[in-house]
Amino acid sequence: MTSFGKFADRSLGSLAREACIEALRDAQTAPQAVEMIACGCARSGSLQARESGVGQLVGWEVGIQGVPVYNEKAFCASGAMAFNVANLAVTGGEHDIALVVGVERMSTRNGKGRPLTSDGMVLEGEQGFTPPAYYAMAARRHMDVYGTTREQIAAVAVKNRRAASLNPKAQYREPITIDDVVGSRPVAGPLHLLDCCPTGDGAAAAIIVSERGAERLGIDPQVEILASIVGSGYYAEQRRDMTSFTLDRHTAKRAYERAQLGPEDIHVAEVHDSFSIAEIIHYEDLGLCEAGEGGKLVESGDTSLGGRLPVNPSGGLLNRGHPLGATGVAQIVELADQLRGRAGERQVPGARHALAHISGGFQEGDFATSGITILARIGATES
Structure with missing residues (x-):
């Protein structure tokens, strides 16, 4: 994960890229091995990200292409929802290696004094x-x-x-x-x-693998x-x-x-x-x-x-x-x-x-x- 804080000079893509690259290295996994992306992002994103999907932007930043991407929005639980979707795909046998990422830029999103509420409220x-x-x-x-x-x-x-x-x-x-x-x-x-809690910016990522995926990567998961x-x-x-x-x-x-x-x-x-x-x-x-x-x-x-x-x-x-x-x-x-x-x-x-x-x-x-x-x-x- 990245440091969390208020980073006026960081983009959504750069935050996600940092976290994803760290997760891939930790799992000894090349971007090309990833078979799906699940991305949690509640509200933020550039026009490009909103039109194509934040998860698609993340894939482009990291060098992952041609895989299914799932964009999950569940307010504070967006990242947990993305993790759940990836876990379902892996445990169900659809994919063996999944990248989960949660990312948000809140420090410049709402404007001073504007209430942060649930969507539809x-x-x-x-x-x-x-x-x-x-x-x-x-x-x-x-x-x-x-x-x-x-x-x-x-x-x-x-x-x-x-x-x-x-x-x-x-x-x-x-x-x-x-x-x-x-x-x-x-x-x-x-x-x-x-x-x-404060508002702020940051990203975190995790790799979920099946036993078959771990064997393919030659890694020995501990969790x-x-x-x-x-x-x-x-x-x-x-x-x-x-x-x-x-x-x-x-x-x-x-x-x-x-x-x-x-x-x-x-x-x-x-x-x-x-x-x-x-x-x-x-x-x-x-x-x-x-x-x-x-x-x-x-x-x-x-x-x-x-x-x-x-x-x-x-x-x-x-x-x-x-x-x-x-x-x-x-x-x-x-x-x-x-x-x-x-x-x-x-x-x-x-x-x-x-x-x-x-x-x-x-x-x-x-x-x-x-x-x-x-x-x-x-x-x-x-x-």
Whole structure:
């Protein structure tokens, strides 16, 4: 993956090219060996990219031609959707070597003061229904129902910034305190600026191979995909509870069943922390703790580096950054590095099973898309 940040001098194509070339080299794979491209890009792109497809632009940049290209748009979950599509193609036997890329340029996309909303919700956004406003209401509700404290919510941002300080590719790396979070500029009460993920630019890429593809390339993969699950919102049957997301709970259940694991088997996770309260809610919906216990979980230190279950060792969306289409693939890159023991100072010792979670867009009070991927170090199930 590239560094994440605000890069006025970088194009969509140059960001994607950097990430893809790094992934190809890491997998000892020539561009000509790639049989398909799946690209996640939520919103950005030049006129050329919008007309021909961002994935096609990526292929041209990297030197891949004549292969099927799938362009996936699922707001924040665009990268996870692209990963899922490529995984389906490889596990289904249609292709043996797939390139997945997520890329976005957000720093010059929206303009100062323009609300960022889910597609089809421009009117709601202009009336105030933006992600910060929604999560602010969710935070208020979680505090009222479960007694979650403002300090527990702020602790998510502090924890993830501490991890980001060890990640050379993170957008923000300077350590912060709870007082810094609570004292930063108010955005939508109780959330302040440091409770919110930044806009930025970046790209991430991964290579998915079948056993036959690995043999053809002469490589020995170290990471296995146990589950790649996506779903759309339960608009009719949801509980209308702002402290939980029906879709995430259903998607997590399917992912654990597919992987034949439970939440207790996960050693490291990358979770959608677009806002500090979001990570707390996702702990609960992913089964990492009981409902209402998310605030206490982060306060305990269990989800910090060195804790029982480190969450967002990359720094998460809050600090690594959140270029929409790139994020889902960046989570995969981080977890693959963790499972391969090459995460440097933020390495989770002995990590064998890893979970990535991301959600995208809103539809009638639930997420529009949820993506969950469970990875394992090859040989982990026997160890």
